[in-house]
Amino acid sequence: MQPAASTAIREPEIRLTSAADGGTAVALSGAWDIRALQARATELGRALARHARATSWDLTEIQRIDHIGALLIWRAWEKRRPAALALRPEHEALFARLGAPRETSAARARADWLEPLRSLGDLAAALAGGALEIVRLLGQVMLDALAVLRDPLRGPWREISAGVYRTGAQALGITALVGFLIGVVLSYLSAEQLRDFGANAFVVNIVGIGVVRELGPMLAAILVAGRSGSAITAQLGVMRVTEELDALAVMGIPQSLRLVFPKVVALAVAVPLLVLWTDAIALAGGMLSAKWQLGIGYRTFVQSLPAAVPIANYWIGLGKGAAFGALIALIACHFGLRIEPNTESLGAGTTRSVVAAITVVIIVDALVAVMFSGVGMGLR
Amino acid sequence: MKPLIEIEGLWTVFGDSVVHRDLNLSVAPGEVLALVGGSGSGKTTLLRQMLGLERPARGVVRVFGIPLHGVPAAQLRRLRKRWGVLFQEGALYSALSVFDNVALPLRELRCFDEGFVRDMVMLKLAMVDIEARHADKMPAELSGGMVKRIALARALALEPELLFLDEPTAGLDPDRSESFVRLVAELRRELKLTVVMVTHDLDTLVAAADRIAVLAEQRVLVSGTLQEVVAARHPFIVNFFLGERGLRALAALRPLTPGGAAGIR
Ligand SMILES: Nc1ncnc2c1ncn2[C@@H]1O[C@H](COP(=O)(O)OP(=O)(O)OP(=O)(O)O)[C@@H](O)[C@H]1O
Ligand SMILES: [Mg+2]
Numbered sequence: 001m002q003p004a005a006s007t008a009i010r011e012p013e014i015r016l017t018s019a020a021d022g023g024t025a026v027a028l029s030g031a032w033d034i035r036a037l038q039a040r041a042t043e044l045g046r047a048l049a050r051h052a053r054a055t056s057w058d059l060t061e062i063q064r065i066d067h068i069g070a071l072l073i074w075r076a077w078e079k080r081r082p083a084a085l086a087l088r089p090e091h092e093a094l095f096a097r098l099g100a101p102r103e104t105s106a107a108r109a110r111a112d113w114l115e116p117l118r119s120l121g122d123l124a125a126a127l128a129g130g131a132l133e134i135v136r137l138l139g140q141v142m143l144d145a146l147a148v149l150r151d152p153l154r155g156p157w158r159e160i161s162a163g164v165y166r167t168g169a170q171a172l173g174i175t176a177l178v179g180f181l182i183g184v185v186l187s188y189l190s191a192e193q194l195r196d197f198g199a200n201a202f203v204v205n206i207v208g209i210g211v212v213r214e215l216g217p218m219l220a221a222i223l224v225a226g227r228s229g230s231a232i233t234a235q236l237g238v239m240r241v242t243e244e245l246d247a248l249a250v251m252g253i254p255q256s257l258r259l260v261f262p263k264v265v266a267l268a269v270a271v272p273l274l275v276l277w278t279d280a281i282a283l284a285g286g287m288l289s290a291k292w293q294l295g296i297g298y299r300t301f302v303q304s305l306p307a308a309v310p311i312a313n314y315w316i317g318l319g320k321g322a323a324f325g326a327l328i329a330l331i332a333c334h335f336g337l338r339i340e341p342n343t344e345s346l347g348a349g350t351t352r353s354v355v356a357a358i359t360v361v362i363i364v365d366a367l368v369a370v371m372f373s374g375v376g377m378g379l380r
Numbered sequence: 381m382k383p384l385i386e387i388e389g390l391w392t393v394f395g396d397s398v399v400h401r402d403l404n405l406s407v408a409p410g411e412v413l414a415l416v417g418g419s420g421s422g423k424t425t426l427l428r429q430m431l432g433l434e435r436p437a438r439g440v441v442r443v444f445g446i447p448l449h450g451v452p453a454a455q456l457r458r459l460r461k462r463w464g465v466l467f468q469e470g471a472l473y474s475a476l477s478v479f480d481n482v483a484l485p486l487r488e489l490r491c492f493d494e495g496f497v498r499d500m501v502m503l504k505l506a507m508v509d510i511e512a513r514h515a516d517k518m519p520a521e522l523s524g525g526m527v528k529r530i531a532l533a534r535a536l537a538l539e540p541e542l543l544f545l546d547e548p549t550a551g552l553d554p555d556r557s558e559s560f561v562r563l564v565a566e567l568r569r570e571l572k573l574t575v576v577m578v579t580h581d582l583d584t585l586v587a588a589a590d591r592i593a594v595l596a597e598q599r600v601l602v603s604g605t606l607q608e609v610v611a612a613r614h615p616f617i618v619n620f621f622l623g624e625r626g627l628r629a630l631a632a633l634r635p636l637t638p639g640g641a642a643g644i645r
Binding site for chain 1: 462473474475489491492493495496499500503504506507518519520538539566569570571
């Protein structure tokens with residue numbers, strides 16, 4: 001392999017002798033390649049640098065050398081070839097390449113004192129731009145809906161049904177678990193308080209209104225935002241990274257109709273259904289806990305539910321579910337389509353999508369609570 | 381001399397499709413071996429098995445005399461520092477700039493200071509004809525050919541003894557292909573590099589390869605010099621080298637016989 005393969009390869013070594021004219025002569029020997037140098041690069045580099053002004057250099061004893069070794073020596077020479085240099089002919093090319101003139105890269109940007117202020121402005125602009133973009137996306141989805149209504153056969157029904165299955169059917173287990181536990185806890189805590197006042201029967205009102213009006217829709221929406229919102233963003237993001245979005249565009253396939261519209265519809269359908277399911281399971285949990293704590297029978301609990309929770313609450317819950325679903329899908333698509341073609345942006349975009357979706361869900365929920373404060377309250 | 385890579389009785393099976401059937405191949409130190417074969421003949425898969433990324437259904441792959449499957453992870457890691465790989469699609473880290481992509485393996489060693497790394501990266505980028513002003517760009521901002529060349533610079537970062545190249549010249553302009561061939565020749569001379577490359581590019585094949593291994597019918601059909609390979613009159617070889625396109629390239633490059641390429645017929 002190597003010219004010196006027959007003799008053993010030795011460690012890199014620096015030998016000094018006094019030259020005739022009073023200066024030092026440096027002779028290097030052994031292997032000056034990455035595997036030999038790995039452990040001792042800094043030490044050898046420093047040792048070489050001490051002799052930068054040596055009068056002559058003898059590199060003929062070097063058994064093998066690569067770019068790493070050559071650069072180490074070159075840097076010790078302060079990037080100039082010394083006048084008195086003995087070199088093996090086969091190593092000539094390495095040093096010739098190092099000596100070739102090269103442009104150096106542009107200086108790094110200087111520190112910017114206005115950076116914090118500017119980033120604050122950028123953030124505000126991004127928020128406003130994002131809101132505008134989501135409104136635009138919503139408009140586009142409306143237009144798509146019109147197009148599909150006009151020509152139902154060309155609608156993306158397969159995508160929609162697949163979406164309902166993925167976000168709805170596959171989320172039944174997790175929403176049931178979370179809903180049940182929340183129902184139990186809510187009922188347990190209220191029972192503790194109500195017992196002191198002798199108002200045991202009101203546990204049905206608290207659990208019923210709480211679950212049907214607030215907790216059911218919220219739980220379903222937050223779980224869907226975490227499960228499906230992130231999946232949608234990541235999917236669209238990977239499509240950007242692998243240029244699939246561009247491929248769709250050049251084929252003249254409308255992005256919003258094929259990708260955004262089905263997801264919005266699927267979530268707007270699936271989340272209300274999940275809300276119903278979560279409500280039922282959470283009420284069951286509450287009922288169990290009420291029986292166990294306060295001795296309220298299952299039959300009594302169920303029979304007093306219609307009076308305690310007017311039906312309007314169900315409609316509010318379902319409406320919120322549909323709105324949350326559509327919002328989560330829109331936000332997830334918005335962030336997914338804006339991901340830049342690199343992995344870092346993919347991760348950041350997915351995180352931002354989930355955080356934004358949950359925040360928006362809570363804000364909208366608060367708005368709805370204020371707007372409908374007079375509707376569906378049984379007790380006055 | 382002991383072969384650097386030895387593949388013995390290798391089988392690759394995906395589901396019920398057999399890609400390699402009892403395949404044997406060896407690569408001698410210091411040679412440039414070109415793997416050719418039709419699209420889908422399993423060149424990339426074979427390369428991935430030589431890298432220990434995929435496990436063959438049967439057979440052994442030894443690199444530097446070490447069997448890749450069933451050795452401790454630490455030994456495999458040490459082995460992997462001795463080779464460089466250029467993937468078919470480049471596989472640059474999309475979150476890192478060009479400079480950081482090439483610097484990553486060097487920094488990972490933790491034994492060179494930042495100034496040294498900087499000089500080294502600039503040297504490697506210059507070797508593959510990438511100008512310094514591109515060093516701060518992100519991979520998404522590069523042309524396909526630039527991605528290839530930067531990925532090559534990254535493969536060369538740790539001074540490999542063995543270089544695996546998957547389609548190194550696909551997507552390069554003829555001038556750049558030419559300088560790629562020159563670079564491989566120089567590196568071989570200076571560093572005694574061994575190269576295994578997959579290529580469809582006849583010009584590169586003829587100019588850079590010492591030995592050609594033809595992958596067809598799920599095995600290595602023939603391997604040898606261009607003359608030896610062309611002498612085996614298999615339909616794939618006839619189409620590949622002696623088809624109209626092949627003849628044109630061969631004739632333009634170097635007359636194989638005094639009568640030129642036509643003399644082969
Ligand atoms: N992970 C996998 N699962 C199933 N089949 C695979 C897998 N990877 C490769 N194959 C199959 O193995 C065969 C060989 O693929 P490979 O990528 O090695 O081809 P190739 O020779 O590199 O082709 P090209 O010249 O087009 O790059 C193909 O038929 C491919 O479908
Ligand atoms: Mg391939």
